[in-house]
Structure formats: structure tokens, C-alpha cells
Amino acid sequence: MHFNYYFLKALTGNIRTELDGKILTDCFSQNKDELVLIFNNHSEFTIKATFNNEISLLSFPKDFKRAKRNSVDLFSELKNKAVQQIIQYKNERSFSILFTKKYLLLFKLHGRRANIILFKNGSFQSMFKNNLINDKNIIPDKLSKYIDQSEKAILDSEFDLSGIFPTFDKNIKNYLYSNGFDRSTEDKFTLLQSLLYQLNRGIFYIRQDSKNYPLLSLLDNTDDNELYQTNSPIEACNRLASLYFHTYLLMREKELILKNIDKEIAKGENYILKSDEKLNSITESTKYDELANILMANLHLKQQHKNSIELFDFYRNQNIKIKLKPNLTLQANAEIFYRKSKNQQVEIDKIKQNILEKENRMMELNSLKEKLLDIQNLKTLRKESLPFAGKSAKEEKPLAKPYIHFQIDGFTVLVGKSAKSNDELLRHYTSKDDLWLHARNVSGSHVIIKCDNATNIAPTTLEKVAQIAAWYSKGKNDTLCPVIHTRRKYVNKPKGAAPGKVTLQREEVIMVNPCQNPQ
Secondary structure, eight states: OTTOHHHHHHHHHHHHHHTTTOEEEEEEEEETTEEEEEEESSSEEEEEEEEOSSOEEEEOOSSOOOOSSSOEEOOGGGTTOBEEEEEEOTTSSEEEEEEGGGEEEEEEOOGGGOEEEEEETTEEEEESOTTOGGGGGOOGGGOOOOOOOSHHHHHHTTSOHHHHOTTOOHHHHHHHHHTTTTTOSSSHHHHHHHHHHHHHSOOEEEEEOTTOOEEEESOSOOSSEEEEEESOHHHHHHHHHHHIIIIIHHHHHHHHHHHHHHHHHHHHHHHHHHHHHHHHHHHHSOOHHHHHHHHHTTTTSOOOOOSEEEEEETTTTEEEEEEOOTTSOHHHHHHHHHHHHHHHHHHHHHHHHHHHHHHHHHHHHHHHHHHHHHOOOHHHHHHHTTTTTTOOTTOOSOOOOSEEEEEETTEEEEEESSHHHHHHHHHHSOOTTSEEEEETTSOBOOEEEOOOTTOOOOHHHHHHHHHHHHHTBTTTTSSSEEEEEEEGGGEEOOTTOOTTOOEESOOEEEEEOOOSSOO
8 A cells, every 4th residue: 555645645745845946857767667767956866666567666765876778768858857846636646746847747656557647738748658558648637536525524425435535445444344344333433533543644664464575554553564664755665665676576586486496406306317217227127239149149049030039148147038030040130139239328328428417407406596595686686597587487498598609719609599689698698898790781680709808809700700790680692791890888778679679889890791600
């Protein structure tokens, strides 16, 4: 209930004080679920909105630093506009910031359908969550709901909570009913007054439910685990956001990752068990080379075109029955067994190799588990467990690499497999001083030379890699293809851009003949 109307009334009161006389100096997004607004005038105040499919949060970080890349400006019309007024709409989970030039930024805080929408002179301009198309039709001046909530109106409505108090969410109603509201007749109004006192007194509780999900409440009597209490709504928002990102998400993602690792370990252990059983079955049975040797020791016997023959097994000092091809001599049958023996040994070696590789993999996974258990930072967790992060319960295989790997003159070269793979390659497998290449003015693979800033790449090496970049593009059939190259740090991925699309701060061009395997 953290964006309940009663909490928002307290929060907007604090925001009104903080934004008094301030100007919006920056407004940007660093991922699809996050919007940051920075206000300044002698002192800085930041509003960070996080709206995802699970939760909607407002937080107010101090000294927020904008990333040098992968961020995009939004609501640019508001830049350097002064704040004139903070508007809290009556009985509505929304508030607005009114700027000069009649710009109004509406914060619609409706749970998973939360949005931030820009208006000018009451007309829609743009919004943060563009998929919520109905938000274009909002009329800010009509958001407030003026309702008579006097004692007489309440009694006349026969305590119709939905009509008189539409701002009461299910948590508030459950609180009333758990305290006998549906059973009492004489004490209903007293109970209601007591509830309204709690909702308006300005004490906020940070709690966790049974699944460790973070909650913000205005009620002092719940079954949830209380972690923190404050009379500052801004501090409550910051505590809630911190608990969600640094505790709840960390724990939830860690549990999912560890579950997937345990699943792979169990599969590996089962594979080793079955491989050991198969290996024992082969080694404990009579080997093909032994059968061949027994037949070769009895070539003096006359072949009678039988399907089998019983001979003395001098390896085990007992008779053995050997199956034969009746149309072949004993020597020819022995030769077949020798060939099978050779294939059987290859199979045995392969099984042993697979067991060893799987055992090494199990050691790696167990080592990774121990490492992940000690991690207390979400960003570090995602980085260390990249192949497992974000996997659903149905997924069982680690993610495939998004690139093709080459070695050119001692340099590691990575070539993106597709437009989406290009984005993943750029995001997860590059560093700022790597060299980035791409065929000019045509679609194609992003190509990366792994290196550092001090590394001097020879012109011949650059030409070879450029030939690969040209080959893995729409220009592969051209006699000459221009290829651009620059350091990775000058390559930016704009927010909302199509897969594989980037912008460059600087570039150089080289003309090459497309070639898949340059020498």
C-alpha cells in the first residue's frame, strides 16, 4: 500500500518543500524501467522512478551519478524549467509537478500500471511508459474526486466504504474487517475514525511478508515482519527501494541461480553415474580382443558353418560360447572382433574423457555456488553468474555464446551472430578499450578485437579483421567494402533502438576485400 492516497499526501508535502524554488536540470533513463529527474538550485534533489512488472517505486537518492553511456534524455522540454507547484489530487493515487510555460508532469502511481505523463496547457505531449496507450486520454484537471466524507455522509451511506472511501485498498479493508468492522454496528464509526487517524498521523512502517517481499504500511497492527519505522515519507521510500533492490531481489535471484546450478549438478552427477555403469559393463564383460585371441588360438579347428562355437577361455580358465558369422572362417570372425575391439577402446576412452570433463564441471559449479553464497551485491551476482541469471525453471542449459570466435595474429576476435547477439556481445563481452568494427552503411555483425588502450594493432591485423567484418555483412559480395572501426568506448546503444543499432562518437574507415578466413 506504499502508494496509497494517504501516504502520497504525506510524500507530496515533503516533495513540495524540497522542490521549492528549484529547476529541473536533467531528466533521463538508464533502462526501460527507470526514470531519473534531477532538480537543482543551490542544492540538488533527485527523484528516481522505478516502474516494472512487479513493483512501482519512488526513491530520492543523494548524489546520483548519471552513467557515461546507455542513457537517454527524456522530457527534454522540461530542462531548465522552474517548479511552480506540486499538486496532490483529491482521493487519487496521482500527483503532478507544475513547471513554467504551463508544463505539467503527472505521476500516475497505479501499481503495475504506473506511468509518468507530460502535458502542456492540459494537452498530452509524451509519456514514459508508451505501452499504456490509454494514459494519453487522461485529463489532469478531472483527476480529483471531491467526496463528502462527513459523519452524516458516512452514516447515510450505511458505511459504504467503496463509495465514501474509494482510496481504501484491500489491505486497509482487511485491517478493518480483522478488527470486527463487519460484525460491529455501534462501534463502526469509532473503528473508522481510529483507522483514519492511523492513515493520517504520519508514521510509516517498513515490513516484509512471509516471502520476504518488502512492504510499506501506515497501519501499526499487522502480521508482517516489521523492519523499520519512520515519520519521513522520503526516508520510507528510500528504505523500501533499498530493501527491494539490495535484499529482496538479491535473495530471489540468488535462489533462482543456485536452483539452476543445483539442477545442472544433479544432471552431471546422474550422467557420471550412468557413464560409470556403462564403463563397468564394458570392462567386466569379455572384451572383443580377448574373443579374437581365443579364436586365433583355435584356427586349427574345422569350421562347420555354425552360429556359435564353444572354446576354452584361457583368460578365465573356463569354456566360453562365442557367437560367429557362419559364412565366415574363424580367422575372418577374429578380424571382425579385432575391429570391434578397436572401436570399443575408442568408446571406453571417450567415456573416461567425458566423465573427467563432467567431474571438472561439477568442481567448477560447486566452487561457483560457494562464491555466490557470499555475494551481497546484485550487480556482482549477475556478473558472476551470467549464464544462469534470469533463467526460468523450464530452462536447463547455460546460455549459448552470442558470438563466433576467431584468433587473428594472436588477437581474440569476436563476431556477433545476429542483431540481438550484437547487443549482447556489446553489453556483456566487451571492455571500453576493445576495438569495434562494422561494415559501413549495411547491416552486419559487430566485430570486436579484444585489446587494451596500449596495444598497437598492426595495419595488416586490422585489415584481416576488417575483411571478416565485411564478410559477415550485406556487403560480402562487393569487390571492396568500407569498414568503420573505433574504440568500444565510443559506441553507444540508444534507449529503445532496434536490435544491433548503435551510435558512434568517432570513427575511421578502411576499404577491404570481404573474406571469411583472411591469411
